Amino acid sequence: MITDTEVKVKGVQALAKSLGNVGAERFIALIQREPFDYTKWQRTLWEDQSIEEISNKAMKIYKESAEQPAQPDRKKRRGNSR
Secondary structure, X not given: OOOHHHHHHHHXXXXXXXXXXXXXXXXXXXXXXXXXXXXXXXXXXXXXOOHHHHHHHHHHHHHHXXXXXXXXXXXXXXXXXX
């Protein structure tokens, strides 16, 4: 089991990967600004899909992500290049 901090870090990383940094920040700002009932939202999120459909989609995404080689995090440095 991962810690709460790890959940937060991975969540922000997932948001940034999906929405980009600006989109992730915007999403977080929207969530903080509005009253939000996560339980109610989660109950209606996939109400039009069966458990099997959700599971198949999750397995497909997992398989696709496992098949892609890991890419190193290469950050470009500004300034002098040596």
